[in-house]
Amino acid sequence: MASTENETETVCRVCGFDGEVFWEGGWPNEAAICPCCGNEPDVGDASVMGLRNYRGYWVGHGAPWDSPSAERKHKRQDWDLLKQMENIPPQWR
Template sequence: MPSEQELPQPPGPEWETTCRVCGHDDDPEPFWESGWPNEGAICPCCGNEPSMNDVSVIGLREKRGYWLGQGAPWDSPSSRPKNWDILEQVKHIPAEWR
């Protein structure tokens, strides 16, 4: 049996509720649980579904760039707050994923 040091380590923090692509953080369902992607969660803002592809800063920047290049449309427009400020929201993207 492998020792604890030999077991694969999760690629993220224990509990992460902020979308790594757009910084949205208004959902009770976490995007990452126990360090692993919650593949059932979909960001209502950018539409990103957390996956193992989201452990690459380069990949996240590509997704973010595409979303912003499309005009930052909301995946679920009815969830968009009336006073939504994209510049304020992207400030919430965790520093390690910018």
């Protein structure tokens, strides 16, 4: 696995949403909550097994957006969950 020490992660490790700073320099951005799946960095995504469990739970419940306002703001008409999940870096799949 590549070092994340100097990296900024803007893609949610759980759902692939891109647009927030979730991790920076190997540390979670505690102010960020994914508007799509509701994951908080270092809560559901600190390990591959943890994020797979979170992802499975979220998808198993219909992949609901975290809140109606987040959905209206970020979800496009042509939104495709599988296409979005392609954004997830390989080491977090």
